[in-house]
Amino acid sequence: MTPTARLAAAIDLLFEMEAAPRRPADAVANSFFRERRYIGGGDRRAVSAQVWSVLRAWRRLGWWLARAGGEPRPRLLVGALSVLEGRPVESLQRAFSGGRYAPDVLEPAETRVLRALEGHTLDHPDMPEAVALEIPDWLLPALQAQFGERTRAEIEGLTAPATLDLRVNLLAGTREQAREALSADGFACEPTPLSPWGLRIPSRAPVTSSKPFQSGLVEIQDEGSQLVVQAVGARPDMRVLDYCAGAGGKTLGLAMCMENRGHIVACDVSEPRLDGAVRRLRRAGVHNVERHLLVSGDKWAKRRAASFDRVLVDAPCTGTGTWRRNPDARLRLTEADLAELTIKQGEILDRAASLVRPGGRLVYATCSILRAENTDRIDTFLATHPGFRLVDLRDPEAAGVAIAPQALGSGATLQLTPRQHGTDGFFCAVLEREAA
Known part of the structure; x- marks a missing residue:
């Protein structure tokens, strides 16, 4: 694709996102590119980079456009970002040529708005x-x-572009073997500083097409998510429940920690998500996982009360810790969303607690940085469940795992942020049920 064709595609993709404001941008983009298979991998990455740059600057661009008398529509958003990054309006006019595969010619009103932005940068002290x-x-x-x-x-x-983190599947090979295999496929990577299983590629890369990924040697997983898996402390002789398993990212890590032994149950309320885990489990060579769909009126939980050594609750949350990957999520989040989610988190914790055996552990995690979803939820839970106590993750003997000290702050829980740790934002608390 030519640069002008990429520009036109970026505008088209933004129009599709605008038409589906409650749908995640990455889901819209996936559909967009599936319907346009003629767009090659390099062009897809270039178009996505343009669009995600706009999403990361959405509020500032809207402020500038309102100041200049324009509306935050895709054509002007893309144009405004280019001008505020130093591109002359004359150059943009040549790109918006109306020619084959190029965006339509800039209208006079659009040109006036863009000219008003010349000489400025994206940030302004009056914002x-x-x-x-x-x-x-x-x-x-x-x-x-x-x-x-x-x-x-x-x-x-939370606004900076994210790295691409991989978890090495120790069932298939070592971290060094995975690093060498990725290098042979043209993907330079380095060991992550906090997770003992992680490899990091500095930016987005088509790693899913690589032999190490397709053979199950590596899986895409943020380093922070890997640390949550580590904090569970799953062992080969355990019965483990991944209560909000989704597509099985943490389930895979738990199976690895358990050396493909013991028994894992992966639960979720979404059948498509659980079905999506099947392919990943097969690719990783995992065979100690049972899947269970949670439905209303299900007697499954009652029959398995107090029977699991570890119960992981990767709770539904605002996802504020993943904003560097999903900048569009900031535009959709409301106070009502947060209030609804905190209620749901409390209810899930209550149900999951009944499944923990005496002496077992309940592990609560979110990919949020918000206190309301994290420490506040744990404080509320402990106040209403005196049979549980908080495990101090800073004490390897008490925790049963040795998490990298630099990943832990002054408290007993894991609280990660991109700024401090280079990971997505994650929270994790380990709660132990008193022995009978």
Whole structure:
């Protein structure tokens, strides 16, 4: 594709995202490219990079366009970002040529708006702080109360592009073997600093087409997610429940820790997600996992009460910790969403707690940085479940696992942020049920 064709495709993709505002951008993009298989891998990455740059700057671009008398529509959003990054309007006019595969010619009103932006940069001292930080207005006070003077730095960490992290499947080989195999396929990577199983590629890469991925030697998984798996402390002789398993990312890690022995049950309320786990389990060579679909009125949980050594609750959450991968999610999050999710998290914790055997452990995790979904949920749970106590992850003997000290702060829980740890934002608390 020519640069102008890529520009036109980026605008078209943004139009499709605009038409489905509640659908995740990556899902819209996947559908967009599936319907246009003539767009090759390199072009897909280039188009996606343009679109994700717009999504990361959405509120600031909207502020500039309103100031210049324009509307935040895809053509002007793409054009405004180019101008604010230093591209002359004359160059944009040549790109918006109306020729074959190129965007339609800039209208006079569009040109006036873009000319008003020349000489400026994306940031401006008059911007409201929430706009400059690309977050909803209502969320800023909560983050300021949580992070204090670190607020800006922590939020900026959520807007930077993410690395591509892989977890080595120790059932299939060592980390060094995986690194060598990826290198042979043209993917340079380095060991992650916190996870003993991780490899990191600095930016997006088509690693799913590589032999190490297709053979099950590596799996895409953020380093923070790997640390959550480590914190579970699953062993080969255990019965383990992955209560909100989704497509099985953490299930795969648990199976690896258990050396493909013991018994894992992967549960979820979504049949398509559980079905999606089958292919991943086969690719990884995992055979100690049973899947179970949770449905209303199901007697399954009652029959298995107090029977699991470990119960992992990877709870549904706002996903604020993944905003560097999913910048569009910031635009959709509302106060009502957060309130609804915290209620759901409490209900899930209550149900999951009944499945933990005496002396067993309940592990609660989110990919959120918000206190309301993390420490507040644990405080509420402990206040209403006196039979559980918080395990201090800083103490390897008590925790049963040796998590990298630099991944742990001053508290007993795991609280990761992109700014501090280079991972997605994750929270993890381990709760032990008193022995009978």
